[in-house]
Amino acid sequence: MEKHESHQSLDREQVSGEDTTEPQVTTKEEPVSTKAESLETSPTPTITNDEDEWEYVTGFKLFLAIGVVSLACFIMLLDTSIVSTAIPSITSDFHSLGDVGWYGSSYLLASCALQPMTGKIYSRFSSKWTFMFFLFVFELGSMITALSTSSDMLIVGRAVSGMGASGLINGALTIIAACVPLHKRAVYIGFMMSTAQIGILLGPLIGGALTEYTTWRWCFWINLPAGGVTALILFFIQIPSRIEKRPLKDNLKSTLVALDLPGFFLFAPTAIMLLLALQWGGNKYAWGSATIIGLFCGSGGNFLIFLAWEYKKGDDAMIPFSMVKIRIVWASCILILFFFGAQLTVAYYMAIYFQAVRGVSPTLSGVYLLPTILSQMAAAVTSGILVGRLGYYLPWAVVSGALSAIGCGLLSILKPDSSTGTWIGLQIIGGVGRGLGLQMPIVAVQNALPPSQTSVGMSLVAFSQTFGGALFLSFAQTGLNTGLAEALRKFAPGVTPAAVAAAGATGFRHDLPEASVQGVIESYSQAVSHVFYIAAAAGAMSFILAWGIGWKSVKKPKTVKPEA
Template structure:
């Protein structure tokens, strides 16, 4: 339990720890246009491999699949820490994302195999709450490391922790509940059941689509052949992928029969929107404090504590819930309201407001973020749980990847247009290349407040996106079902789990 909890903590920490370091990184490499890539590269590769990880855990040893993903994650962290250019840092983030693709799903799978069903909500709640803590404290840790050591330690920190996790995992025995047919197959035959063709159709679909979003309007015009070609290629790859999954049936990497399950697809949509909004806020809130209010990285982390503490407190409270749906509904409402109020921040917003608004958002996150996994655990059985968890986690990271790319595009476009209005004599490219913490040093003093205003408005548009995503949760959360945590699944879902392989038996 200690090993997998620490691993999930590190994996999710990596999604937000760079948030407060990003302004310093952009200043170091003069790479403000790459802001979106520092988060998106990690999430794009994570999304690309996420569906495949579910099949790997179904047909191969959970322990060694988990360790393989973890070693890849550690190697990516090493590349990031030693990066000599922005491009190398992005590559390192991509490698770390590949490794993290199997960590959260693997941890939940191992826990499911190791703990009796009546005790799973307690252990799962503890692990997910700890992982959510990583999402919350990531900016604070990143800010402290960036200011008092170096932004590189945001990545080096994974290495000693990784050594400890590896020792713990190698020294224990993990129960295995593979697909029933896996025990009779050779390793080569198991590989044939992974639906690699589906994976090789899915990966370029996601990558082309996200590249188009990242480059559109910045590197290339939206009407350019590069962007149109990427969108068209992604669309046709997606059609081929859907056809492949339809033909593969239950052997597909993403079985369409499972996707049609109401609880599964509503949990996927809910997690997509919630994670997308949360990561957008996590990345641009430190940029607001550093770029608009001019505070140091560590203090920008301290200024996010109201949201962190409220999230921790209400995540614990939600663990005592008898039913998960009410907490999901109330949490979504609080998050949407909190994010909407945060979008009103200015350079002179009083502490009572920037603290209070973050608390509202933190309450929403704490109440509802873990409920989608609990819903899956309470409505499915057998090997269906593993694949469904993979889908939910995949949509979680896909939401982050898509919306960080959207947010980066929105930020860059609004900053340029804002500078043309409020600081027309300032070269927009000079401000962008300087980065969020250094632009004040490269522009005339009499233009600083005008540029701050443009920065503020650009960031607020990213907060609008976060608020809209959180509000969108309310469209889907109702489909998660009204079920007591730890209660028996209904006949339909039990049957679905048994058809998935009956691993519980």
């Protein structure tokens, strides 16, 4: 692995446009790995050595570029959480209580199924125009959803939005990689990721206000002006191209071959069956039911066929094995899976703590999450600056995993009567922890791969992030349901879990008998604590996996010219 990393560092120096006509001596030189060579000779478009191709964006244009891609990712993640507060009004308008699960599932399934494919697309076409295409598809889905006249139309709109969202996160990361040199990327990626994460936290707050004072349709109309501003500004910014320019006709033909469509058609149903099993298990169907077992078996069997096909395709595969077997790459992908599992679990269930246990409104619960938002953003930007100056990202990822596990574990001590200082302080611990490591797996993957493979690597990271969130939200929902049922037998024996579920996290105070309300509050408190144990376990896994992302500097090796 050290050989591979040394080779990649030398490769970046060569393509950066530095003058190689004069002999130079590097401070560290090691043999080149044959595995790394096979990775770089993959059939994706080559990276030119033209010095002009490696000019980076600076000044106000860089500020605008980072700002608009951050805004696009913000509205995308806002869209994933804002729908939760709109669902009650939607079901009332369409009389579609039985379709509730599909309002979130259709979006998630489309996004996860397409994400690996988007990496291949970005590796063949301009990152700017590809990003704008995915943004257009996302906005189209938002418009369809806002104009829906039936539940089926709304589900289709959510699926179209998910298709567009599949290319936004990795597209934003690819654009940042094209605009900013590696040793400066951590701070910009940290800003972009932390800004995007605010969308998840603010979704219930904004959605509650829009639903209460206007209509649920504005939860989706709001995406259009933000997307329009993003597209307009990005249109006038020149994003450096890192792929070899070729005629559109030739590029389309070669792209159809390189996209590995058979691999996509094997991967998509694999991901969809697994996600459906996780979402339906313990909710719509029992975990031991034929439906859930069949989905797990179908997903597993299809995955084996997919692996065999990808192995046969070699470096032409949608997910090249030569890339995945690099330790830094697979460790970073698994790390970000657990990292965002903890992140989303805390974001969703802190809101439930405030609304169900503390009894505050959805709007006020969003305000109470500000300690997490502000501490996470400050830590992400700070760690990004320090990575740029010190060069190493691994220490911040390790500290992040440790603090995330501690912070999530401490959240489990929250009670209905916990003081304001307690829940603020505990949020800050976890927020700082997650902020320190927010962008480190991304920087690690970009540092480990040649520029021609960056977009494919970012698609793997984006998929791992999305899948990790879906996986742990499913675990958390099961943990909440199980913990709530056990706690109700202890604190409110006269109330059934079905009655509490029907009343909702905020409605039980009015719908259930007054004598049982306090017992239900205690039950929710204990159940949410169980969920934070799951988040703490994800944080602990992040700590362990962080050690595998490589002790490697993002700074260029110093060069020394020999004396004449």
